[in-house]
Amino acid sequence: MNAAAGQLAALGVAVTVPAIGAVLARVGPLAPVARIVGIVSGVVSALAALVLVAMWQAHDGSPTAWGDSLAGGSLVFIDGLTAMAVPYVALVFLAITVAAPRRTLDSESVPRLLAGSAGTIALMGTAHPVALVILWVVTALPTWSGTRSAQGGGPAARVYALAMAAATAFLAVGVVLLVRDPPWQPGSGPVGNVGGWLVAIAVMMRKGIVPFHSWYPALYSGGAFGAALAATMPHIAAATAIRLLVGHAGGVSAELVFLAQAALVTTAYAAALAVVQRDLRGLVGTLALSQSSLVLAGLAGTLPTELCGALAVWISSGLSLTGMGLVAWSIESRAGPVSLETLQGRAADAPTLSGFFLLFGLASLGVPGTLSFVADDLIVSGSLDDRLHAGLLVIAGTVFAGIAVLRGWVRVFGGPAPAHRPPHPILPRERLVFTSLMVVLLVLGLWPGPLVHSLEQIAGSLVAQRGSDTPLPAGNDHPHR
Amino acid sequence: MGLPALVGRPLDERTTTRLVGGGFASAFLAAVLALGLLLARHFNPTVVHLGTWFHVGHHAATIELVADALSIPYVCFSTGLCVLINAFAGKYLHREPGFTRFFVLLALFGTGMNLLVLAGSIDVLFAGWEFVGISSALLIGFFQDRATAAVAALRAFITYRICDAALLVAGVVMHSVSGSGDFERAFSGNWPHATCLLDPTVATVIALLLVFAALGKSGQVPFSGWLPRAMEGPTPSSAIFYGALSIHAGAYLLLRCEAILEAAPVAAWLLVAIGTGTALHASLVGSVQSDLKSMLAYASMTQAGIILAEIGLGLRVVPLIHVVSHAILRSLQILRSPSALHDRHELAAALGGNPTPASRSFVRLLPEPARAFLYRVALERGYEEMAVDRLVIQPVLAVLETAARMERGFVAWLAGQGQRRRGGARR
Numbered sequence: 001m002n003a004a005a006g007q008l009a010a011l012g013v014a015v016t017v018p019a020i021g022a023v024l025a026r027v028g029p030l031a032p033v034a035r036i037v038g039i040v041s042g043v044v045s046a047l048a049a050l051v052l053v054a055m056w057q058a059h060d061g062s063p064t065a066w067g068d069s070l071a072g073g074s075l076v077f078i079d080g081l082t083a084m085a086v087p088y089v090a091l092v093f094l095a096i097t098v099a100a101p102r103r104t105l106d107s108e109s110v111p112r113l114l115a116g117s118a119g120t121i122a123l124m125g126t127a128h129p130v131a132l133v134i135l136w137v138v139t140a141l142p143t144w145s146g147t148r149s150a151q152g153g154g155p156a157a158r159v160y161a162l163a164m165a166a167a168t169a170f171l172a173v174g175v176v177l178l179v180r181d182p183p184w185q186p187g188s189g190p191v192g193n194v195g196g197w198l199v200a201i202a203v204m205m206r207k208g209i210v211p212f213h214s215w216y217p218a219l220y221s222g223g224a225f226g227a228a229l230a231a232t233m234p235h236i237a238a239a240t241a242i243r244l245l246v247g248h249a250g251g252v253s254a255e256l257v258f259l260a261q262a263a264l265v266t267t268a269y270a271a272a273l274a275v276v277q278r279d280l281r282g283l284v285g286t287l288a289l290s291q292s293s294l295v296l297a298g299l300a301g302t303l304p305t306e307l308c309g310a311l312a313v314w315i316s317s318g319l320s321l322t323g324m325g326l327v328a329w330s331i332e333s334r335a336g337p338v339s340l341e342t343l344q345g346r347a348a349d350a351p352t353l354s355g356f357f358l359l360f361g362l363a364s365l366g367v368p369g370t371l372s373f374v375a376d377d378l379i380v381s382g383s384l385d386d387r388l389h390a391g392l393l394v395i396a397g398t399v400f401a402g403i404a405v406l407r408g409w410v411r412v413f414g415g416p417a418p419a420h421r422p423p424h425p426i427l428p429r430e431r432l433v434f435t436s437l438m439v440v441l442l443v444l445g446l447w448p449g450p451l452v453h454s455l456e457q458i459a460g461s462l463v464a465q466r467g468s469d470t471p472l473p474a475g476n477d478h479p480h481r
Numbered sequence: 482m483g484l485p486a487l488v489g490r491p492l493d494e495r496t497t498t499r500l501v502g503g504g505f506a507s508a509f510l511a512a513v514l515a516l517g518l519l520l521a522r523h524f525n526p527t528v529v530h531l532g533t534w535f536h537v538g539h540h541a542a543t544i545e546l547v548a549d550a551l552s553i554p555y556v557c558f559s560t561g562l563c564v565l566i567n568a569f570a571g572k573y574l575h576r577e578p579g580f581t582r583f584f585v586l587l588a589l590f591g592t593g594m595n596l597l598v599l600a601g602s603i604d605v606l607f608a609g610w611e612f613v614g615i616s617s618a619l620l621i622g623f624f625q626d627r628a629t630a631a632v633a634a635l636r637a638f639i640t641y642r643i644c645d646a647a648l649l650v651a652g653v654v655m656h657s658v659s660g661s662g663d664f665e666r667a668f669s670g671n672w673p674h675a676t677c678l679l680d681p682t683v684a685t686v687i688a689l690l691l692v693f694a695a696l697g698k699s700g701q702v703p704f705s706g707w708l709p710r711a712m713e714g715p716t717p718s719s720a721i722f723y724g725a726l727s728i729h730a731g732a733y734l735l736l737r738c739e740a741i742l743e744a745a746p747v748a749a750w751l752l753v754a755i756g757t758g759t760a761l762h763a764s765l766v767g768s769v770q771s772d773l774k775s776m777l778a779y780a781s782m783t784q785a786g787i788i789l790a791e792i793g794l795g796l797r798v799v800p801l802i803h804v805v806s807h808a809i810l811r812s813l814q815i816l817r818s819p820s821a822l823h824d825r826h827e828l829a830a831a832l833g834g835n836p837t838p839a840s841r842s843f844v845r846l847l848p849e850p851a852r853a854f855l856y857r858v859a860l861e862r863g864y865e866e867m868a869v870d871r872l873v874i875q876p877v878l879a880v881l882e883t884a885a886r887m888e889r890g891f892v893a894w895l896a897g898q899g900q901r902r903r904g905g906a907r908r
Contacts, residue, residue: 343631347626355582377542410635452536
């Protein structure tokens with residue numbers, strides 16, 4: 001088996017195992033043990049993802065393309081972005097499955113989670129425009145369904161459905177126009193440019209960029225916590241922007257620059273909103289919105305430093321906010337909705353969860369020794385070098401986010417505890433997940449060299465593709481087809 | 482120590498104190514050895530390149546430490562103090578819930594302080610600065626069951642966070658103009674006679690940012706509100722943070738970058754003005770405090786203000802001596818503060834009378850209305866916090882609350898709920 005075939009096989013396993021697991025957990029004799037099916041599928045998918053990374057690194061780092069191609073985008077496309085995003089997505093979904101409160105993982109919710117995982121991993125491994133549109137629908141449906149079936153989740157599901165339907169419609173029309181009149185080809189007309197702008201608007205909607213961000217807090221406040229984390233942490237819109245917009249022009253495309261500017265505003269605005277949130281879900285939602293926008297904000301950078309920072313934020317903010325969200329979910333599953341309007345004094349009955357909440361919060365803030373320090377250093381340096389106002393907005397965002405995290409921690413865990421409140425010890429599986437995520441963040445923060453080197457390669461290839469007249473996917477141009 | 486606690490197997494008290502104490506003692510011995518070597522080299526500085534932490538293109542985060550006439554004596558002093566505080570805290574916090582947490586944070590603080598002091602680049606200095614700030618805020622809120630401690634921790638953290646942003650920007654500007662965060666690219670020559678290599682305008686911008694950062698960490702006006710509240714933390718941490726090391730971190734930063742400050746007279750004079758103003762303010766407010774730890778906090782603030790003014794005036798060795806002597810005296814006073822009444826009674830019994838006669842303040846020379854006015858001002862802490870709250874915090878919060886309210890209303894409208902409805906599904 002050559003390297004390309006091995007990569008395809010590993011990606012295939014990472015996608016199909018959760019998909020099969022979703023079916024098995026829904027119907028048949030394994031439905032009663034849906035949670036176990038979910039965990040096993042998640043573990044196999046994560047292992048396959050790690051094999052994919054190992055094979056990609058052992059290979060010369062050039063992309064692998066396979067299958068049908070449209071507008072330069074292949075059905076299966078494995079490049080540095082795929083190698084980074086697939087294990088990340090698999091890890092996030094596995095963490096959610098293992099740490100989620102047991103009663104929330106039944107034969108209805110586990111299939112949704114696994115289907116979302118399969119769809120998201122598949123999306124990270126394709127550059128085909130039509131496949132991207134289909135996978136947007138595939139990945140949005142489980143979240144919508146999970147939110148709708150949650151008690152009182154109807155309104156949130158409605159807001160989410162509105163946003164996703166509009167986003168997908170814009171993406172579909174934009175892709176049709178892009179394919180009809182590819183802007184990266186000589187002599188292209190305005191049709192392709194309009195397509196590019198429609199794709200940019202679709203990405204803004206899916207990513208929750210201001211002014212299309214309302215579904216984000218709605219999903220976190222009104223839906224199932226797991227569905228919200230699974231929908232927002234993988235950065236589907238950022239991956240789509242890379243596939244469809246990077247390399248659109250002989251420099252940074254105007255759409256991408258606009259997206260980045262709007263994302264920067266979102267980063268600072270959402271972090272500022274996080275400071276005045278009234279409950280824990282709102283806090284996690286707005287922080288997630290702020291941090292995930294930072295990923296998109298860095299993608300329009302013309303310097304490898306900034307792009308590399310954006311990719312590092314992708315991983316660091318995703319893992320730390322997944323951890324923080326899961327801790328918040330753990331607290332909520334024991335104690336009910338947690339208000340931030342007064343001191344709740346939860347440290348007395350949940351001291352370990354208090355520690356993990358703080359650690360994940362700090363790990364999302366650029367504290368030295370964690371991956372976010374590296375990510376923030378790169379993105380701030382890159383953006384200040386590139387565009388001064390961008391760097392200042394990023395710094396404003398980190399200041400507000402820091403204040404919001406510590407305010408949240410103080411309000412949830414600080415203050416006197418009411419008498420006779422039962423203790424809420426951490427469960428072994430929760431401890432396993434939280435410790436593992438924390439160790440990953442610390443190890444990558446203390447020894448970031450190998451990761452940063454890989455990210456630099458990916459960023460370098462993105463910058464190089466911008467300089468050329470070829471679109472990013474370029475699946476036809478590579479020898480592994 | 483932290484990982485065993487996270488996996489549910491915290492170390493016992495003795496192991497914890499020995500681990501931290503051993504670490505500090507090793508650092509102290511290494512620092513003394515380095516001091517001996519430095520003396521043998523007639524204080525000729527040595528820059529130690531420990532390698533590059535990570536790099537992308539031209540941007541590199543280097544780990545660079547510097548051993549010179551400023552850093553090595555200071556690290557001897559700081560690690561020695563950490564050894565003493567560790568020994569004191571081991572007894573003082575015996576069987577206290579959160580014993581391990583305290584020592585984890587103390588170790589984090591010690592690491593941060595050493596990084597800050599020995600830093601040869603602004604990247605390393607910033608890392609140390611952050612560790613000092615985080616451990617400080619978390620130790621202020623050490624007694625998590627006290628509402629006042631939780632609120633005080635949050636206030637300190639907010640102040641730090643805002644002022645730290647200035648240091649971050651200063652670092653990035655330094656990277657941008659000199660291509661690196663290494664101090665040797667920004668100034669050359671041996672401390673305290675270094676020469677700034679930066680353009681005067683850039684130097685002024687960086688110096689202003691550094692002054693801003695230092696004001697927050699050293700509890701200077703208008704960022705001083707957190708300092709008296711910081712005494713909510715355990716006595717050993719109050720002693721080492723707000724009597725000795727953390728409060729002087731700002732002074733150390735400015736001493737380290739003295740060449741940049743010297744090239745920026747605007748920033749230097751601003752520092753003199755703020756330092757002097759803070760000293761007067763803290764001296765006045767401290768004189769009406771009714772509890773010992775608050776008095777000591779304001780006394781620390783006064784001395785920190787004077788030290789910063791000295792630095793602004795271009796002095797170098799005098800503020801360094803001032804820092805060390807003040808830190809030793811103040812940390813001793815804070816450590817003894819829980820036993821102050823006992824000490825006072827013993828002293829009075831031994832002397833046969835009041836051991837501390839009433840001070841003769843210049844305020845006695847003022848007319849009665851002026852004294853009453855000053856007394857009122859002092860009781861209100863110079864109206865500083867009130868002004869900051871009314872002019873900055875409340876307007877910002879009002880804007881954010883309005884935005885959040887509008888957001889909730891819009892989401893409710895999208896969801897077809899008409900009016901705002903809080904809460905929702907919980908699963």
